Amino acid sequence: MPLRYWKTGRVLYNLFRNMKIRKMKPSDFEQIVQLWKEINVSPEAIADDKKNFPLMLKLNPSTCFIAIENKKIVGSIFGLFNGRRAFIYHLGVHPDMQKKKLGSELLLSTEKALKKAGTNRILLWVDFDNLKITNFYNKHGYTVCSDAVLFGKNV
Numbered sequence: 001m002p003l004r005y006w007k008t009g010r011v012l013y014n015l016f017r018n019m020k021i022r023k024m025k026p027s028d029f030e031q032i033v034q035l036w037k038e039i040n041v042s043p044e045a046i047a048d049d050k051k052n053f054p055l056m057l058k059l060n061p062s063t064c065f066i067a068i069e070n071k072k073i074v075g076s077i078f079g080l081f082n083g084r085r086a087f088i089y090h091l092g093v094h095p096d097m098q099k100k101k102l103g104s105e106l107l108l109s110t111e112k113a114l115k116k117a118g119t120n121r122i123l124l125w126v127d128f129d130n131l132k133i134t135n136f137y138n139k140h141g142y143t144v145c146s147d148a149v150l151f152g153k154n155v
């Protein structure tokens with residue numbers, strides 16, 4: 001579908017549904033946790049984020065978003081910029097709302113905000129047990145980084 005029709009369509013759809021996308025606030029945390037549970041994000045990931053959530057938003061006040069419909073959070077995304085590279089985490093849309101372009105809208109809002117913050121490259125990772133969604137990221141221009149492996153260490 002040409003972009004302009006898609007854009008008009010999603011704006012009308014969101015107006016009709018009383019949906020909006022806004023910047024994330026510290027007070028959104030509990031509802032975001034609830035959303036992640038409904039999406040089936042692992043409980044460890046939720047526990048890890050609780051402590052650092054307000055700090056994360058303080059450091060990234062303009063690049064993390066939620067989608068909200070009738071006061072219920074139905075989508076979330078964390079866009080984090082470290083001064084050089086940007087990372088996207090925890091993009092999620094409520095199961096009842098998936099495949100209606102809300103994930104795309106959250107991703108595009110975050111890309112725009114991260115670009116404005118100063119980055120020219122965004123990285124994200126997809127778990128091996130979730131590779132079915134690579135199609136979604138491919139559609140948005142993301143390609144696999146075949147020149148690197150992700151390393152991690154608990155400190």
Ligand SMILES: CC(C)(COP(=O)(O)OP(=O)(O)OC[C@H]1O[C@@H](n2cnc3c(N)ncnc32)[C@H](O)[C@@H]1OP(=O)(O)O)[C@@H](O)C(=O)NCCC(=O)NCCS
Pocket residue numbers: 039090091092093094097098099100101102103104105125126127130132133134135136137139
């Ligand atoms: C991934 C996710 C955010 C996509 O959000 P969404 O609102 O359902 O996606 P959209 O409607 O914007 O889809 C855009 C395109 O991606 C495709 N797509 C979306 N989800 C897909 C999936 N699971 N498998 C294959 N293609 C998919 C759509 O078909 C659509 O293609 P089209 O433009 O040709 O119609 C959503 O499925 C989700 O929350 N999944 C569970 C959590 C998750 O895995 N998050 C990613 C962590 S890395």
